Amino acid sequence: MAQVLVVDDQRSLRQTLSITLSRAGHAVDEAGSGAEAIRRVDETLYDLVITDLKMEEVDGLAVLEAVKARDADTEVLIVTAFGTIESAVQAIRRGAHDYLTKPFTPDQVLHAVDLALERRRLRTEVRSLARQIDDPNDPAEIVGEGERIRKVLEVVREWASSDSTILITGETGTGKDLLARMIRRLSPRRDRAYVVVNCATIPDNLFESELFGHMRGAFSGATRNRKGLAQEADGGTLFLDEVGELPLEVQPQLLRFLETGEVRPIGQNRSVRVDTRVVAATNRDLHGMMRQGRFREDLYYRLNVLPIELPALRERRDDLPRLAQHFLERFARRLGRPVTEVSKRAMLVLRSYDWPGNIRELENVIERGVMLCRGNELRPEHLLMPGAAPPPAEASRPPAAGAGVGDAITLAELERLHILAVLKREGGNQKRAAAVLDISKSTLWRKLKEYGIDPGQLADD
Ligand SMILES: Nc1ncnc2c1ncn2[C@@H]1O[C@H](COP(=O)(O)OP(=O)(O)O)[C@@H](O)[C@H]1O
Ligand SMILES: [Mg+2]
Incomplete structure (x- = not known):
């Protein structure tokens, strides 16, 4: 569902457009003049504005300019009468997506709207992909065939396709990030946005604005409208990493979102429904924190709908050989080393270690080992x-x-x-x-x- 504003000083045309778009499932507002349109874009974050070009006083070009100044991501479609195509082209140069020539059929409108919204969606998605490309672990496969991890994977396959919230717990380095990405890949939302929020790194006072967005002028420093991460994840998956680090003061904001499925950008006068699947992860004992009053009980139960616990590496030593071999091959390839296997004694060393940093630590140890090793066998002295x-x-x-x-x-x-x-x-x-x-x-x-x-x-x- 998209938020759309229809601007036209002719009531009948406005209403026709509005009805066509509502029927297609969009949330539509109307403005009867350019001035009213500008007031509206100050109050609501629109995905798309459809505006007539020729209007008294404030015309379509002025509306276009105002929209883009507030949020360059809002798409604009220009409606124009035959004969003023010249100015429509000018509008496109200034950032409008396309123009519709009067008269048009509902199908033509819907087609143009779909294209504009698709462009908006793609732009957001490219951003979220760019964030993922920074992640050297992606695409990564989950290695492990031991009893514990097999059970986890079984459950994940079953739960991935639902929309219910999943809470992944496990010590640091046990593969929580990796698992969250896998859940997304196995879900029907695999081709839609995947937005990561690291709750540990967002300053408390920015949490609301980061997650739910803000309108221009909502606070000092808010020079443009900005969609929040929760809304960017619309249709896709929102990964709340390190959710246990969320300060008590901002927990109610997250709770409200999880309960209602709605967000309200700061300064916007109403809420918007978003359709996101939430996956959360933490290395903290949320239940314990809850009992100590450091994590809200209601939020805990909202998050803990489908719990998955990733075992520590020392509890799944049966996977060590496979994991070690997996990393050995990866780093040998990446570093151009001839090493192909882990010696028996080296394996004993790996098995006898406690792995407080879990799989991430194993990964680092093997990488360094491969770097040190000049033969084709990784030996204890390389570890x-x-x-x-x-x-x-x-x-x-x-x-x-x-x-x-x-x-x-x-x-x-x-x-x-x-x-x-x-x-x-x-x-x-x-x-x-x-x-x-x-x-x-x-x-x-x-x-x-x-x-x-x-x-x-x-x-x-
Ligand atoms: N089962 C696994 N198979 C292969 N690599 C894994 C596995 N689990 C974790 N890793 C790797 O270990 C590292 C740490 O995993 P990550 O998901 O970041 O852990 P966490 O989020 O729990 O701290 C990453 O490089 C990840 O790719
Ligand atoms: Mg992590």
Whole structure:
């Protein structure tokens, strides 16, 4: 459903348009003059404005200009009489989507409206896709065939197609993001918007405006109309990540949206229905927080309709070999290394570790291992668990004791591991790493070459 404003000083034409569009399922407002139209676009976020070109005083071009100044994403269709096509073309140059020449049939109107709305939808979608492309994990597959993860996947396949809210819980790094994307892919909404809201990073005072939008002038700094993320997800999926971080003060706003399925941009005088599927995730114990009064009870039950708990990696060690192999192949390909398998002893090391950072930590350990490994077998000495790395304050002490996990390693290997650990801590910065190691930059450079370390690959993970 789209919000549409029809502007025409001729009542009969306005009403014909309005009826045609209402029948097609849109929410339609009417304005009998350009001035009234401008008042209206100050009060409501429209997806589309259809305006007559020739009107007394404030004409269609002025309406177009006002609409675009408030929200460049609002589409505008110009209605024009035969003979004024010249000005219609001018309107298109200034941002109108298309023009309709009078007289027109309902079918022609609906067709033009569909195209305009499609363009609007695509634009939003491109934005949400761009956000996802930034995500290096996508597209990713869910690896795992152990009992626990099989059960999770079974449930997900069943629930994905419904519109009910899903709450994913699990420690950090257990695959909550990945699972949310998979739910979307398995749902009938797979081709529609996927909008991610990270509740931990939005400042409290901006939450309402980010999620529900605002009108120009609603508060200082609001220079344009802006749709909220919840409305951008209309027809698609809204992923509320780290929902446990949501401060108590803004929880009622989210609750209201979940209860009513409606949003009201700040400064808009009425609410709009949106059709979104909500998936939420948290690594917090929401139930416990609720009992301590740190999470609203009503919100908890609204979110916890279909709960899915992702097991910690240490509780699903049967998946370790498959996951390790999966990451090994991925990074070998990406880094151009010949390594093809994990040695038996390395697997023992992986299995005996506790994985507080879960799959994300495993991914990092394997990536670093692949980088260190120059043969085709990943061995224990290539496994540098972050837990065993020296704490920052003691960085100058070699990481040997933990790193080798009981395996005797050569002095050269020890040196290489230590250089790596320091470089990593310094974010790949060779100058700082050389200073910490108390060697010259050229010595460091020589050693990097000797050990086949590429500092660029240590820069950011
Ligand atoms: N079952 C899985 N198979 C393959 N990769 C996974 C799996 N679960 C998680 N990952 C990877 O582990 C990393 C962390 O997952 P993510 O979904 O971001 O975790 P969370 O959101 O729970 O912190 C990501 O790179 C993700 O692709
Ligand atoms: Mg996450």
